[in-house]
Amino acid sequence: MNNKEYWNKKIETMKRADLEDLQLARLKRTISTALDTRYYGGLYAEKGLNVDSIESLDDIRKFPFTVKQDLRDSYPDGMTSPKKRESIRMHCSSGTTGQPTVVFHNQHDLDAWADLVARSLFCAGARPGDVFQNICGYGLFTGGLGFQYGGETLGALTIPAGAGNTKRQIKLIQDFGTTVMHAIPSYLIRLYDVFEQEGVDPVKDTNLRMFVIGAEPHTEAQRKKIENLFGVKAYNSYGLTEMNGPGVAFECEEQSGLHIWEDSYLVEIINPETLEPVEEGEIGELVLTTLNREVMPLVRYRTRDLTRFIPGECSCGRTHRRLDRITGRSDDMFIIKGCNVFPMQIESVLMKKKEVGTNYLIELVTENDVDEMYVKVELRSEYFSDSYHDLEKLKESLVHQIRDEVLAKPKVLLLPPGELPQQEGKAVRVVDYREAQR
Ligand code: AMP
Ligand code: ZN
Numbered sequence: 001m002n003n004k005e006y007w008n009k010k011i012e013t014m015k016r017a018d019l020e021d022l023q024l025a026r027l028k029r030t031i032s033t034a035l036d037t038r039y040y041g042g043l044y045a046e047k048g049l050n051v052d053s054i055e056s057l058d059d060i061r062k063f064p065f066t067v068k069q070d071l072r073d074s075y076p077d078g079m080t081s082p083k084k085r086e087s088i089r090m091h092c093s094s095g096t097t098g099q100p101t102v103v104f105h106n107q108h109d110l111d112a113w114a115d116l117v118a119r120s121l122f123c124a125g126a127r128p129g130d131v132f133q134n135i136c137g138y139g140l141f142t143g144g145l146g147f148q149y150g151g152e153t154l155g156a157l158t159i160p161a162g163a164g165n166t167k168r169q170i171k172l173i174q175d176f177g178t179t180v181m182h183a184i185p186s187y188l189i190r191l192y193d194v195f196e197q198e199g200v201d202p203v204k205d206t207n208l209r210m211f212v213i214g215a216e217p218h219t220e221a222q223r224k225k226i227e228n229l230f231g232v233k234a235y236n237s238y239g240l241t242e243m244n245g246p247g248v249a250f251e252c253e254e255q256s257g258l259h260i261w262e263d264s265y266l267v268e269i270i271n272p273e274t275l276e277p278v279e280e281g282e283i284g285e286l287v288l289t290t291l292n293r294e295v296m297p298l299v300r301y302r303t304r305d306l307t308r309f310i311p312g313e314c315s316c317g318r319t320h321r322r323l324d325r326i327t328g329r330s331d332d333m334f335i336i337k338g339c340n341v342f343p344m345q346i347e348s349v350l351m352k353k354k355e356v357g358t359n360y361l362i363e364l365v366t367e368n369d370v371d372e373m374y375v376k377v378e379l380r381s382e383y384f385s386d387s388y389h390d391l392e393k394l395k396e397s398l399v400h401q402i403r404d405e406v407l408a409k410p411k412v413l414l415l416p417p418g419e420l421p422q423q424e425g426k427a428v429r430v431v432d433y434r435e436a437q438r
Contacts, residue, residue, distance in 0.1 A: 006122070007122035007123065012119070019320070020057060024056065024057055028054050030289060030293070031053075033083075034299055038074070049062060049063060057266065060268070066299055066300055066302070075100075083295045086295065089110055090140075091140055091241055091245060093240070093241035100140075101242060105296075113146065113244045113247060114150050114153040117150020117247035120261075121151065121212065122154060123251075124237075125253045126210065128155030130154075130156040130157070130180045132151040132154075132156035132157065133173060133181045134148060134182050135161050135183040135187065136162070136182060136183065138162055141425070142246065143245060144160070148160055159178065164424055167194060178207065178208060179208065179209050180209065180210050182211070183211065184426060185223070185234075185358070186427035188213065188234075189225070189359070192226075208232050210232060211230070211232055211234040212234075213234045213237065215426060217328055217343070217347075218344075219344055219347050219348040220325065220348075222347065223236070225358065235251040238258050240305075242298055242301055243288055243303075244293075248288070252314060252316040253316065256310065257324055258322060258323045258324075261320055263292070263320075264292045265289065266291055267288060269285065269286055270302075278308070281308055283307065283324075283327065284306065284307075285303065285330050286305045287302055304330050305330075306326060307326050309324075332430065336364060337371060337373075341373075349405050350398070353394070355379050358378075359422065359427075360375065360376060360420070361375075361376045361421075361428070361431065362431070364431070371434060373410045374412075374413060376413045376420060378418070384417070394414065398412045
């Protein structure tokens, strides 16, 4: 173990003015690389934009946004620079519909990414010498190899455990003394159920001391639930394939927002309707520009993720600004009975109930020409056997609390554990049957 406080003190605690100088120099380099790509080269020539268009960081606003469809239209490599020839790795985003989006990396890009993930893990409290079990899919998905190389760069024994096979995960945790674990939040409750079935106490029978959770939206209530079940701290990890994958923004030990690594990403938060910047501290869509990527620069990429800057400085001493947890995506809002609803609003109600497990599903259906929202909720096994009266009371209270939160009245169904479909990867929270039923 070493006693240093930061992975890279110089970068992580840089004065804002110096950080912005670094960003400006790197932004110019990014635009220059982008001009070499087929996609941006053509687009910027049309608009008369070039490196000289950038004199200050605000000049980024002269440049058009990039959206996921642009990556799909440029499939497979229209957004790569001539450095593509040096590419040694590619990843795809987990999108399930249409053309995947592909990102290529050369050795520089991979080294920079691994260093960011190591910095992120360190920032949350992992240290060289930790045993880091990475429970997620290896392959095109970035969470596998991204955390693998990051954990190794940190100096942790990094176990490429992969997804699923829960009993074997527990065996690995016990046999190798896992101290730090990465998993998606929806998987962790399932894992806990198997701990219980196997009679393994996470506090007494393992060395687990921290989790890194991310890759899908989750509420503070869900984090608390995970922390209470396991008796282990859980830190929020945010990333997306288009920006490498994990290692874009991460919570520090204060657990008060995610530091976004501003030496590597230029951050904007915009109103998704007007496309103008929101006021400092207001929620909007996160827009990112890569500042340290050679093969595939992306300029003003609209992530669709909704968040806000947390005002003020963090007591950990890092100067990179903090994002609030992602509250959802600007494209996962649905409208029911005239009310705009984000799935996370419903989750925040569900997760405050001790009886509720973590698997739930929102189904939108049309019954007799009326749209209905069903909220199907798995309970924890010890509560499902409760009396009919208690279950009815719980159901009623969920109906009221969800209605208070989203204004539309749901129909709530309480289910025993294991009834709802389980995903290997990210959880699917909403299924909309309405179009098909019309
Ligand atoms: P992918 O590129 O397939 O890894 O998916 C990236 C997307 O996953 C992001 O744009 C977010 O919508 C979501 N995501 C990743 N990490 C988090 C997190 N910590 N909280 C909420 N959503 C997340
Ligand atoms: Zn901090």
